[in-house]
Amino acid sequence: MTGFIKPLRRWGLGQKLSATLCILVFGVALLISFFVMGHEERALDAELRHRGSNIVRTLARLSVEPVLQDDPWGLYKVARDIVRSENVMVYAMVLDPRGDVFSHSDPARFPIGEPLPTDPLTSAALTAEGLLIQVGRDPAGETVYHVTLPIVLDGQRLGVARIGVTRRYLEGSLTRLKRDVFVISALLAALGMALGLVISRRMTRSLERLSASVRALSQGRLDEWILVETKEKDEIGLLADSFNQMAESLRERIREIQATKRYLENLLENANDFIYTLALGGTFTYVNRKFLELGYAKGEFIGRPASAFLLASGDGRAEGNGREAFEARLQAKEGAERVVVVTTSPLRDNEGAVVGTLGLAKDITERKELEQRLLRSEKLATIGEMAGAMAHEIRNPLGSIYTAVNLLSVAPERPIREEQLVLLKTIRDETMRLNRILTDFLRFARPRSPLFRPHDVNGLVEEVLAALRHDEAARGNAVYKELDPRLGPIEVDADQVKQVLWNVVLNSLQAVGTDGNVVVATAREDGTAKIRVRDNGRGIPGEELSRIFEPFQTTKGGGMGLGLAIVQRIVEAHGGRITIASEEGKGTLVEIHLPIRRS
Template identity: 30%
Template sequence: MKLKTKLVLLITGLVFLVISTLSWLYLGQLLQVYINQSYTTTTEAAHQVLFATRQAIDSGLRERTFNVNDPAAVRAAVADSLRTNQGLNALINSIIDYSPTVLDVSIADSQGRALLSAPNAALNDQMLPHRENYGSLRGQTLWQTLHTIFGPPQVYNVSAGLDLSGKPFLTVRIGVRTTFLKNSFRPWLLEALWLFALGMITSLAVAAFVANLALAPIETISRRLDLLEQTQGEESGGELAAESSGTVPARRAAGSDAVAQVSGKIERLGQRMRNVEEVFTALKENLDQVLSKLQDGMILFTRDSRAILVSSAVERFVGRHRDELLGADVREIFDRETRLGRLVRDSFEAGMSIVQEEVTTETGRQVQVSLDFIHDGQGGEQHSFGALLTLHDLESMQELESELELSRRMASIGRLTAGVGHEVKNPINAIVVHLELLRNKVELKEPAQKHLDIIQSEIRRLDRVVQTLVDFSRPVDLHMREYDLRQIVQQVLTLASVELEGRGVTLKSSLPEFPVTVKVDADLTTQALLNVVINGAQAMPDGGLLDVRLAEDGRWAIIRVRDEGTGIPPEVLPRIFDLYYTTKKDGSGIGLAMTYRILQFQNGRVDVESSSGGTEFSLCLPLQGVSDPAARVELASESSWNEGTGA
């Protein structure tokens, strides 16, 4: 079935449904209004007859003599008064003659026997037939009302009663015949049917017109799609053009439905666009992966200085999420009040490139800036259609070189400890076994026994040292999950609070109000931070202030632990992370080495600064997500601990 035929049928069906519904509602309302009007008019007529009946009885009984204690005599006097009263009979005849729905009028006594009946006087003194109340038609549904009016003829009563001494005395009954209702309602029904037929004819005409109007642009669209297919075919080597020119006439010959032809063309074009989109999506994902691994920040701008490509590393230079930068103008990204922003914006406004110019930011960071404008040299003229900005963190390169050097050193230590542990463990076990055999076979005097005990004690201590070497070089099973680093820091401070109080150390902590999300092993991170906190407390034997702060700089979550001890001598500082190196009398030299190793496992780092006024350890972990940008910029702008303490 063609689309045009479907449209005609659809519109016709909708119009038919609307007109049928409205006609049904209109017919129901019309019928109820007419029934209500007929009921009201007939009820008023019944009360008029009742009033006239009362007057006729009053005037008739005054002129007649009868035994008031004889019910039959009273009934006969009342009936005679009603039948001989000309005014009452004239009123009843007028109601019958001029009301289009009234069949008869009767006045009955309390037993239902007619005192007066018109127009059929033969019913006088006869029992009147039982009839339904006319008011029952008012509560019926439209379908029930139509069945009553247009079904078998029926007569309904409208009654008005007269009481005497609180008891029913007589009743006025007016009969309404459904045939009369049908005759009165038929003109209105015919009018509604004519309107329904007119609506159907109009709907057919409108449906045909709308279908033609809606499908008129289809041919134009089909021709334009043919041109588009031919153009794409020529660009791809003429293959698609041959397909378009060869298959389109065949499709038109196979079916004359223009909509089907256009649908097929759109489907082919859509498939080609989906193929191109898949290629583009794959390229974009690869490019995003490359940019996310770059340490340098890169921003690609369009001709109107809007960012269309932003690497993840840019976040730590400008303090904003890369999603906020996409589509933003260079003036919205860089603030002229900053040195970096002033340099970039001046270069954009002047149209001048920047070649590896170093800038020291307000936070003391060394940044190397490069700006290259991309030009189109066709036609002998150069027109800029974009720019590429590169931000290189010089400090990150130095830190990376330092970390690589320390990693190589730790790797060498790891290999050495693994070898020593393997080679020494077995001889130690053999010595322990033979020492026990010697103790059992030879009875030694007290001095010799003492020497054996010392040898056994030292061998056990040597075994613990070797076991520690083996454990240190053994691979660690990490359980990495996302955590709010504030919770880990708070847990460590709670664990260390008792020991800090015992040493007379005052703890001061500062945690940000927003979550700092990292992906770490919670147990190992807790162990690493606890080692640094306890180490700081031990550096202050006479007590002091231990300051623990958590901050972030857009790339790293940084836990800073600062004590007020005497500091670490410069010649000792490079060796503090070496295994078993310690300057404490009761120290093991394992804690800081383990801390450094745990941070390395989690792609983090440990920095240390020391002076005569104290030592500051910085545990850096990579951020998993970007937290509150405004708060992050505020924290990153802290230039020293002294400024933070005085805030």
């Protein structure tokens, strides 16, 4: 049973409805036909008995005269005509009182004057006193009603009229009735089926559109969603209306959610901090766009352990669940690593179970540098105060020494020896050197504010290079100029800029030795005046390079190591910036950018 029903469940609504209507109509038709045919059969049976009785009465009445006249031919005609006139008739006959055939509708088989073959039915018929209906069967098995009536005139029995009526035509009409009922039932069933199909087609058309819309909605294809329109306001129509409202509001909700999601993604993606999520194993599951600044593609992070990129200082861990911040370094593919402060928090699912880590790393590289610079400034300021006071104190006796040595060597009271003169000169030179160092020192320790006036930077370069030609340190080395004539005048403090150029070019000249060369170039670039000084000298080792602008850093004898510290201070005071790139054994490049317009 289940095996029979199971495939039916897969039927469409139309098939089910059609089949139900078909079975219903057919069943009702069969039921009706069963009752109708039963009734019809009884009615026809009664009709047949009634007709048989009437016919036999007619035969008996018409037989009186031919029997009296001993006219078998006349009687034969009566019997013949009765049999011919009624399709239910099998035979008609009249028997004489002895039971011999007086006349029969089939005289060839039942000759006149011959006794009728005796059988129980005939014997009973011969002695019948009144109307007698006997039911028998013909050789073909059909039911035959034998109807007998005595022919009586004035109380005298003249003979017996007897007829046979068959049910064959009754069966025929019943068969026709059955066939008609079947055909009509089949037609009605077909009509029912067609009707079912039509109704279900109308229903399923709406349902199919509903279904397609639901599919489109469920797959997120919001634009493919169709408005389900139904003219009928039946249950399906109401369902379609409800669905339309639901779909409309759902679409609104989904759009809101998508907008919110985009907004949140924007927030995350465009945040100025490194935001990431980690799986429980500590591998990246999400990184925001900020991570691209490290030079990697997003795909290079996803699935890889955080520890490969995030090096925590101390005991902080990228996948930790503590809410305390810790400092760490983020490895960059190119360029300098970033210093970040990381805060982490557990990432939970809807049930509250921890499924990973949400991390936020704030880039504090700039702040860190600023802090160091401030620290350095404070240190320098303190040193400057002390050293300034000291230098001032040293300078006065130094001036007395210089004057005294000058007097001794220019107008001695007594002649002095050559050796003594050399010593005096040494004292004078060293005194001058000390004075220069002190001047540098004071300039660094007590910088003066730049005095901006329009100056031609190219001219300043020319002046510095001309002055350098007389400096012994520059002697024997070639300095090349590549000056951009479009540079034009810019507002600078000429003395301070010359000081910068002097220091930088002199450094390069000292670095190249006797067989190198130095190129000084100017150019106008992105609203700045760019001054490049390049040499092919010995270069600066990495460690020194990182601390190159720190004061008192020197690799040469005879200086306090304040040159580049002063240069940086002046450039920054001009609102510009200075960078130094160097490779050991190949040379160094110094780039100075000065703003053309002063705000």
